[in-house]
Amino acid sequence: MNKLKTILASKFESFYYFYKKVGFKLSFFLFLNFVTVLADSLGLSLFFSLFKYTNLDNETSDTDNLSRFMHWFFDVVHLQISFTSIIGLIIVFFIVKGLFNYLSFLFQINLKLQFVKDTRERLVSGFNSLNFIHFTNTNVGKIQNILINDLNVLSDAFKFYFESFNNFIIVIAYLMVAFFINWEFTLLIGIVGILFHYLFKILQNKTKGFSKIYTSLSDQNAGLINQNLTSYKYLRATNRIKEFQRKIVDKIEEIYFTHKKIGKMESLLMASREPLLVVLICSVILVQVKFLNVSIASVMVVLLLFYRAMGNLMVMQSSYNVYLSKYGSIENVQNFEKEIETNKEQFQGTTKIATFENLKFENAGLQIGEKSILKNIQFSLNKYQSVAFVGESGSGKTTLVNVICGLYHLTQGKYTINNQDIETLSIQEVRNKIGYISQEPVIFEGTIFENITFWSEKNIKNLEKFQKVIKQTSLSQFIDELPNGLDTKIGQFGLSISGGQRQRISIARELFRDVELLILDEATSALDSETENELKDSLIRLKGTITMITIAHRLSTIKNVDTIFIVKKGEIIEYGTFDELKSNSIYFKSLTNLQGI
Numbered sequence: 001m002n003k004l005k006t007i008l009a010s011k012f013e014s015f016y017y018f019y020k021k022v023g024f025k026l027s028f029f030l031f032l033n034f035v036t037v038l039a040d041s042l043g044l045s046l047f048f049s050l051f052k053y054t055n056l057d058n059e060t061s062d063t064d065n066l067s068r069f070m071h072w073f074f075d076v077v078h079l080q081i082s083f084t085s086i087i088g089l090i091i092v093f094f095i096v097k098g099l100f101n102y103l104s105f106l107f108q109i110n111l112k113l114q115f116v117k118d119t120r121e122r123l124v125s126g127f128n129s130l131n132f133i134h135f136t137n138t139n140v141g142k143i144q145n146i147l148i149n150d151l152n153v154l155s156d157a158f159k160f161y162f163e164s165f166n167n168f169i170i171v172i173a174y175l176m177v178a179f180f181i182n183w184e185f186t187l188l189i190g191i192v193g194i195l196f197h198y199l200f201k202i203l204q205n206k207t208k209g210f211s212k213i214y215t216s217l218s219d220q221n222a223g224l225i226n227q228n229l230t231s232y233k234y235l236r237a238t239n240r241i242k243e244f245q246r247k248i249v250d251k252i253e254e255i256y257f258t259h260k261k262i263g264k265m266e267s268l269l270m271a272s273r274e275p276l277l278v279v280l281i282c283s284v285i286l287v288q289v290k291f292l293n294v295s296i297a298s299v300m301v302v303l304l305l306f307y308r309a310m311g312n313l314m315v316m317q318s319s320y321n322v323y324l325s326k327y328g329s330i331e332n333v334q335n336f337e338k339e340i341e342t343n344k345e346q347f348q349g350t351t352k353i354a355t356f357e358n359l360k361f362e363n364a365g366l367q368i369g370e371k372s373i374l375k376n377i378q379f380s381l382n383k384y385q386s387v388a389f390v391g392e393s394g395s396g397k398t399t400l401v402n403v404i405c406g407l408y409h410l411t412q413g414k415y416t417i418n419n420q421d422i423e424t425l426s427i428q429e430v431r432n433k434i435g436y437i438s439q440e441p442v443i444f445e446g447t448i449f450e451n452i453t454f455w456s457e458k459n460i461k462n463l464e465k466f467q468k469v470i471k472q473t474s475l476s477q478f479i480d481e482l483p484n485g486l487d488t489k490i491g492q493f494g495l496s497i498s499g500g501q502r503q504r505i506s507i508a509r510e511l512f513r514d515v516e517l518l519i520l521d522e523a524t525s526a527l528d529s530e531t532e533n534e535l536k537d538s539l540i541r542l543k544g545t546i547t548m549i550t551i552a553h554r555l556s557t558i559k560n561v562d563t564i565f566i567v568k569k570g571e572i573i574e575y576g577t578f579d580e581l582k583s584n585s586i587y588f589k590s591l592t593n594l595q596g597i
Contacts, residue, residue, distance in 0.1 A: 112155065160323040177305055349421075396570040574588070
């Protein structure tokens with residue numbers, strides 16, 4: 001079984017990929033198609049018997065395969081062979097064909113929808129389980145392109161792949177019946193069909209190559225558009241937006257010309273399909289009648305089968321070529337699935353914690369690649385305490401906070417919560433107790449209420465809680481003055497409101513969660529002095545009711561914390577209260593003098 005899987009994976013990569021996703025359902029789909037084609041083939045073949053039993057073809061004898069089959073079949077069903085009974089059977093076969101054809105199409109649609117839904121859910125879930133270090137080194141534009149554009153293309157690719165595979169089954173079934181009736185004719189067609197296949201193979205390989213180029217260009221374009229969106233304000237303010245726009249337009253031009261090449265290949269295949277089919281059929285008929293003295297009636301029945309077979313062969317080639325034009329997206333999705341599997345977050349702990357009591361770092365270090373980011377970190381934090389980290393940019397403060405949140409794994413030393421190693425704990429449960437406020441406020445597209453409550457139900461309990469946290473973050477007046485109050489939509493990224501308002505909304509969201517450990521990473525940097533003082537007063541009121549970690553350059557915001565840790569080059573070099581450090585630390589004293597504190 002493993003050997004068979006290896007052969008399928010290497011020789012029939014696309015089939016194996018789709019088969020892994022849909023499993024045994026594919027077998028049922030193939031069964032429906034085979035019955036459809038068999039009914040159609042037998043119905044068409046019965047016309048041969050009509051020729052015989054209405055004396056339209058006196059050359060036909062009872063020694064041919066179809067005549068023998070007819071006698072056997074009519075004996076089994078206890079029917080007399082006659083013009084009426086044959087007509088009746090033809091009708092029955094085509095009714096059966098129609099029924100199974102309907103079931104096949106319906107099943108294919110449901111199979112496609114299920115496949116796409118499962119793939120979307122799997123990729124979104126996988127993306128959200130990536131380890132943080134890998135995510136920070138990932139092309140965000142490419143991921144966006146995969147999760148949006150490539151998944152849409154994958155849906156079409158699935159359809160066209162199975163459409164081509166379906167037509168392949170149809171061709172085989174028609175050829176089987178045709179071979180049964182006239183093997184010489186079938187053999188001739190088969191030889192020509194093989195030559196025909198290799199002609200199309202050349203065009204298909206070219207299409208596949210162009211598809212890979214097209215997908216790569218689309219990824220690059222998605223990255224540029226993402227940069228355009230995130231840097232829009234800067235590009236506008238500095239009048240460099242047209243320069244950047246030129247880069248995007250150039251990439252769009254490349255995509256356009258590559259897509260044209262794919263379209264040219266598809267057009268060539270579509271346009272050549274029928275002429276080549278007619279040439280093929282006429283040539284074989286000529287050989288059969290003129291040189292092999294085959295009955296014209298026999299040829300015409302087999303011709304019907306081959307016309308169906310070759311028609312489906314052409315559709316198969318066209319569908320497969322369209323599938324190949326989307327191959328780059330399939331490859332993108334497959335590679336992303338492998339990337340997700342290889343770079344999953346590694347926390348495997350399952351132990352839950354009822355409440356946050358303390359955290360502790362012992363001789364902790366973190367190395368990423370060849371670079372040492374943190375080293376010899378020693379500190380502890382108990383429930384309801386407040387601490388702050390101070391240091392130059394790049395000193396390791398935010399990295400230390402990332403370790404606390406479980407975004408990075410220590411490469412040496414120990415990190416415990418409630419005296420239990422972080423690796424043994426359920427990281428999801430740990431993060432449920434952590435509130436995180438970053439320098440860049442996180443705003444979702446929606447109303448103010450939805451942003452703060454994270455789309456919680458608007459019931460009495462949640463409304464009371466909402467009013468409480470907006471008072472804590474000095475948002476009450478701002479919201480009251482809005483035309484729709486708490487139901488006011490604040491737009492994508494919250495660009496319709498000020499930076500300070502965005503930051504207070506993100507802080508209110510964490511307070512609404514009832515977190516036990518609140519981390520503020522330069523959270524007040526976007527606030528004006530008045531708003532900063534209001535928020536600082538709010539945080540002072542929170543002191544003693546929640547555990548807090550603050551990273552700050554503005555020292556005025558951390559005057560009242562229990563302990564301040566000074567971080568330099570990934571190490572804690574000094575710590576103490578604000579007054580102790582101001583008296584004893586040359587570095588800290590210089591900072592307070594610079595800021596006039």
